[in-house]
Amino acid sequence: MQEQWKVMKGAEPFKVEGMNAGVLVSHGFTGTTQSMHPLGSAFAEAGYTVYGARLEGHGTHYEDMEQSTYEDWIASIEEGYTWLKERCDYVFIAGLSMGGTLALYMAEHHPEINGIITINAAVDVPAMEPVRHMEERFIDPIGSDIKKPDVTELAYEKTPVASVGQLLDLMKKVKLNLPRVECPVLLFVSKDDHVVPPENSQLIHDQISSTDKTLVQLENSYHVATLDHDQQKIIEQSVTFMKHHI
Template sequence: MTTTNDIVEGGKPFLFEGNEVGVLLSHGFTGTTSGMWPLGEYLHREEGWTILAPRLKGHGETPEAMSRTSAEDWIRSLEEGLQTLQSHCKHVFMAGLSMGGCLTMYLAAKYPDTFRAVAPINACLDFGAPDFAAWAFEADAPLTIKGVGNDVKDPDVKELAYPEVPVRCIREIYGLMAVTRDMLPRVTAPTLVLVSPEDHVVPPANSYEILQKVKSTNREMVLLKNSYHVATIDFDKHIINESVRRFFKQALQG
C-alpha cells in the first residue's frame, strides 16, 4: 500500500480550492504532477477556479511501483478526481500533457457531456518509435529501459520523471493510445490542441490528428514554437497558461 512518505516531493496530488469552475489536470507517462503545477497555479490565481491534479497510480514513487499498474489504474485515478470536482463544481474542464493529453481525450470521449472544454498538450496517440514499441510483447525484456522524460528546451529546467520506463507499462500505454484514437469522433467538447512543432518524444502529427478527428464544432490549435515535449514547464508555458485560460473562459461564456 502506498503511503504519503513513498511519494517523491513534487509528485503528490495538488488541489487549489476555488469557485464553482473546476479544472482537472493530468500529468504524463512516468511524469509527476509538478509538470502541471504552473498551469494549475496560474488558472487558480487569475480566475479563482478550483484546480485538481491527481497523481496517476504508480507515478511519483519508483519505476517498480509503476510496473504494477495498468492503463485502467491511470484512468481510475482521474475518474476519482473528476468525481471530486463534480461534487464541488458546476462546470468542469480538463487539460493534460502527453499521456495526460491522451487521457484527457479518452475521458472527453467516454463522457461527452461532462466537460465544458478540453485542452490536450503534446498529446500522444502513437510515438512513431518502432524500437520502443518492440518491447511491448518481448518475452525476454528487462524490467525497465531508458526513460523518455526531460525533453525540455530550457536548459535551466529539469522535468521530475522516472529515469527508466517499466517495460510492462509500454503495453499499457499502447493500448490506451489505440483505444483513444478510435474514440476521438465521440468528442464533442470544445477542444484546444497545443503542440510543439519540435518534439522529441511525441510526433506533432498526433495533435493534428486529434484536431481533425474530434467532432467538436469549436476547435483550435496553438503552436508552441519555443518548447520541446514537456512544454508546460518550458519556455512557452506562459503561452499555454494564457491560451488555456482564454479558451476555457470563452467556453464558459458560450
C-alpha cells in the same frame, strides 16, 4: 502492497478550491504533478477550482509504476473528475502527453465535460511498439525533453517495459474513439518534440467531432512544454479558452 512506495517530494497531488468552474490537470507517462504545477497554480490564481491528479504508480518508484495499468490511470482521473463535479458546475481537463490522452478518453466517455486542453497528446507513437516485446524489464527514461536550460522534469529514471505496453493499449483505445469527442478542444503542439511525433495533434484535431477546436503551435518548446519557454502562452490561451466556455 503499493503503500510501501512513498510519494516523491514535489510529486504529490494538489487541490485548490475556488469558484464553481474547475479544472483537472494531468501529468504524463512516467512524469509527476511537478510538470503541471505552473498551470495548476495559474488556474487557481485565475479563480478556478483545481485538482492536480497523481496518476496511479507515478511519483513513487518505477517498480510501482510497473504494477499499474492504464485502467488504474483512468481511475486516477475519474477520481479527480468526481471531486470537481461535486463542487463545480463547469469542469475542464488539461493534460500533458499521456495526460492529454487521458483528457481525450474522458471527453469520449463524459460528453458533459465543458472542454479539454491537450499539450502534446499521444495517440499514435509507432516507435514505441517494438518496446512491448523486449525482454528487459526497464529501458531508458523519457522525461525532461525540455528546450529551456537548467529546467528538469521530475520523472522516473527508468521506464518499465510493461507500462509502455499499457500506454500503447490506452492510445489505441483513445484513437479509435476520437470521433466521440464533441466538446470544445484546445490543442497545443510543440514543433520540435522528441517523445511524441507532432503529427499526433493534427491527427487528433482532424478526427474529433468537435466543431469548436483550435490547434496552436508552440515554436520554442520540446515535449514537456508546461515547463518550457512557451509555458506562459499555454497558460494565457488556456485561461481565455475556459473563460469563453463558462
